[in-house]
Amino acid sequence: MAVDQQILDEAAMWAVRTSEPDFDDWASFTEWLEASAAHAEAYDRAMIAVEEGAEALSSLPANDPDWSDEDSDEGGHRSPRRWFAPALAACLALVAALWLWPAGDADTTYRTAAGETRTIELGDGSAVVLAGGTELVVDGEREARLNSGRAVFEIRHDDADPFRLAVGDATLVDAGTVFEVTIREAAVAVGVAEGAVIYEPDGPAARIDPGQVLSFDPAKGSYRMESVPVDQVGEWREGRLTFRNAPLADVADDLSRATGITYRVADAGEARSISGSVAIDPLRRDPGALGPLLGIDVQQDGDVWILGGR
Amino acid sequence: MPDSGDSPDGLEAVFPANRDKLLRFLVARGAGEDAEDILQEVWLRISRVEAGPIAAPLAYLYRAANAAMIDRYRSAKQAEQRDAAWVEGHSGVAIGVSDSPSAERVVAGRQLAARVEEALAPLPPRAVAIFRRSRIDGIAQRVIAQEFGVSISTVESDLRQVYRVLIELRERLDEV
Numbered sequence: 263m264a265v266d267q268q269i270l271d272e273a274a275m276w277a278v279r280t281s282e283p284d285f286d287d288w289a290s291f292t293e294w295l296e297a298s299a300a301h302a303e304a305y306d307r308a309m310i311a312v313e314e315g316a317e318a319l320s321s322l323p324a325n326d327p328d329w330s331d332e333d334s335d336e337g338g339h340r341s342p343r344r345w346f347a348p349a350l351a352a353c354l355a356l357v358a359a360l361w362l363w364p365a366g367d368a369d370t371t372y373r374t375a376a377g378e379t380r381t382i383e384l385g386d387g388s389a390v391v392l393a394g395g396t397e398l399v400v401d402g403e404r405e406a407r408l409n410s411g412r413a414v415f416e417i418r419h420d421d422a423d424p425f426r427l428a429v430g431d432a433t434l435v436d437a438g439t440v441f442e443v444t445i446r447e448a449a450v451a452v453g454v455a456e457g458a459v460i461y462e463p464d465g466p467a468a469r470i471d472p473g474q475v476l477s478f479d480p481a482k483g484s485y486r487m488e489s490v491p492v493d494q495v496g497e498w499r500e501g502r503l504t505f506r507n508a509p510l511a512d513v514a515d516d517l518s519r520a521t522g523i524t525y526r527v528a529d530a531g532e533a534r535s536i537s538g539s540v541a542i543d544p545l546r547r548d549p550g551a552l553g554p555l556l557g558i559d560v561q562q563d564g565d566v567w568i569l570g571g572r
Numbered sequence: 573m574p575d576s577g578d579s580p581d582g583l584e585a586v587f588p589a590n591r592d593k594l595l596r597f598l599v600a601r602g603a604g605e606d607a608e609d610i611l612q613e614v615w616l617r618i619s620r621v622e623a624g625p626i627a628a629p630l631a632y633l634y635r636a637a638n639a640a641m642i643d644r645y646r647s648a649k650q651a652e653q654r655d656a657a658w659v660e661g662h663s664g665v666a667i668g669v670s671d672s673p674s675a676e677r678v679v680a681g682r683q684l685a686a687r688v689e690e691a692l693a694p695l696p697p698r699a700v701a702i703f704r705r706s707r708i709d710g711i712a713q714r715v716i717a718q719e720f721g722v723s724i725s726t727v728e729s730d731l732r733q734v735y736r737v738l739i740e741l742r743e744r745l746d747e748v
Contacts, residue, residue, distance in 0.1 A: 270743075274735040278728055280638060281706075282713055288597060288634040295600035302602035306645040311742035312735050316707035318685040319692070375617050378643075383710045501650060543651050 266300070273304040277312055320387065373397045374411070377522020377546070379499065387418045388425065391499050394519040412444040412519060414496035419457065430480035435460045441470070442496045446512060449477045455495035461485065504539040505556070510570050513556070523549045524566045534558070534570050586629040587615060594637055601641045614640050684745075691741045692734065699730035706731055 276294060279285050295301045374380050376394040383389045386403045396411025404420075407428040417425045419438035427434045429443060429450050438457035443450065452459060453475040461468040461476050468485065470476045473492045478485035494504045498520050505513055513536050514525040520542045538556040545552060549567045553560035561568045587594075591611070598607040614636045626632050692700050702720060705711045706727075713731070717724045 270739055271732075271736065274732050274739055277735050277739075278731045280635075284628075284631075284712070285635075286628060286631040288631065289593075292593075292597045292600050295597075302600065306602070306642065307742065308735065308739045309642050310646060310649065311739045312707065314684065315688050315734075315738035315741065316703070318681065318688040319704065320708045321681070321685050322689055375620055378617075383708065385709055385711075387708060543647065 269298070269300055269304045270308070273301070273308040276305055277308040281309075281312075320389075369399050369401050371397065371399050375522065376519055386420075389416045390414070391416075391496070393498055394522060396519075408443050408445060410445055412442065412498075412516075414440065414442045414455075414499060416440045417457075432462055432478060432480060432483075433464070435463050437469075440496070444516075446515060449479050451475055451477045453490055453495040455492050498542065501542045502539060503542060505536045507535045507537055510534045510536055510558070514569055517545065517552070521545050521549070525549070525552075526566055526568055528559075528561075528568045528570050530570065583618065583626060583629045583633070587633060590630055590633065594633055597634060598637055598641065601638065603641065603644075610640055610644070611637065687741060687745070688738070691737050695733060695737060696730075699733050702727055702730045703734040 272294065276291055279287070280291060295305070372380065372382055372392060374392045374394050374396045378394050380392045381389055382392065382398070382400065384400065384403045388403065390398060390400075390406070391414045392398060393412040396413055397409040398411075398413055399407045399409065401407070404423050404425050405428075406425075415425070415427065415436070417436045417439045419425075419436060425436040425439070427436075427443065429445065432450070434441075434443070434452060436457065436459055439454065439459055440456040441452060441454045441459045443452050452461065452470055454470045454472050456472055458472070459470045459476075461470060461478065465483075466485070468476060468487070470487070473489055475488045475490045475495075476485055477488070490506075497504055498516075503516055503520060505516075508516075510527045514527050517523070517525045517540075523545065536556050536558065540552060540555050550560050550562060552558070552567075552569075558570050594611055595607050598610055603610050614633070618633070618636055698720065702716055705716045705719070706713065711719075713724055713727045717727045720727070
């Protein structure tokens with residue numbers, strides 16, 4: 263299929279412009295979109311291509327070239343460093359996110375609605391992916407607090423300056439890490455996919471290795487360790503949820519968070535535990551499809567879907 | 573609710589006053605008859621968030637609507653890919669049960685990274701470095717211009733160059 267080169271050029275230009283946080287010429291952008299029916303799709307394709315390209319590139323090391331000495335067409339000879347770190351303004355340039363304006367001080371709060379996911383890039387190359395119904399407060403590049411919900415942290419490790427995450431009164435410290443934290447009513451679960459995380463370095467200092475999940479009770483400070491297939495840590499990012507002997511309440515909670523649809527547990531279903539795996543997207547179209555997949559009864563009651571009534 | 577209800581410049585006032593413009597934008601963006609629903613959803617989402625006063629409310633609304641459309645496109649595309657993968661490789665597996673697709677995705681991710689690296693190799697290193705600052709580190713063009721000692725328009729044209737290469741790479745990969 264021949265692709266119109268001029269449209270690609272224009273789509274690239276608009277993708278660059280609209281990705282800037284202070285872009286304000288939306289009227290001209292609208293006019294360009296209206297000029298041809300092909301423009302909207304070209305722009306969408308461009309935005310996704312760039313997003314995927316950036317993601318792929320972020321997994322590769324920067325060659326740290328000495329470009330500053332070559333063809334410096336405007337005479338500048340400053341020597342910028344990659345980790346120059348202009349901190350929080352950095353977090354805002356995300357394209358596909360509905361972000362919040364910073365309140366002016368160092369903390370920035372990110373929230374997602376149920377059914378939404380959002381990636382927050384910390385200035386140092388680390389990133390956090392928020393599931394739906396989640397609130398995260400970021401303080402600089404190396405500290406954050408998860409107030410509610412669920413998130414996967416992909417942290418660039420630095421022995422001298424480890425990343426610290428506060429959850430309630432507990433502290434988690436990374437040791438080179440991809441890990442997921444889920445806050446539930448009864449417990450907080452920390453699963454590790456790569457590297458390791460230290461739970462409460464000043465207390466029990468429990469080390470969580472890849473394929474392990476540590477669950478702790480924020481009220482009592484007690485914890486227990488379980489194992490999990492590594493590829494199921496943060497699996498929701500790929501549009502899937504897997505449950506292994508999970509209480510029905512956790513299933514309802516995770517599904518509501520992922521889909522934006524309200525699932526609730528019937529009184530009669532409270533004691534059940536569930537194993538199975540579901541793709542998230544089809545449930546958005548048909549919330550009741552869950553029943554046969556997980557072998558539970560699903561009843562609709564207005565906007566709410568009740569699990570395990572029988 | 574955004575803390576702007578009383579101000580004539582706040583979101584509460586700007587949204588109804590610019591509803592038609594936003595709808596026109598969504599239609600131009602390809603929303604078709606879903607434009608009304610999408611706008612409503614965007615507004616609900618914004619209303620649920622407690623934010624401080626917003627400097628440029630109309631631009632904020634446009635940006636939110638644009639982000640919603642990108643999300644929509646991304647989900648549709650992912651659903652398409654999943655369906656395709658299903659037909660190709662998972663015919664013997666019970667529906668809805670994961671047959672460890674993540675490992676395949678990891679491999680696919682590495683392959684894409686290699687293709688991206690190859691595609692960007694001929695570009696000037698400065699353009700790629702600027703792209704990294706912009707899209708991976710999330711730094712504003714204005715700040716990047718200062719860091720690299722070049723003008724903002726140079727930053728923009730470097731970015732366009734890299735975007736263009738990535739777009740072409742995507743077109744090539746999709747044609748296969």
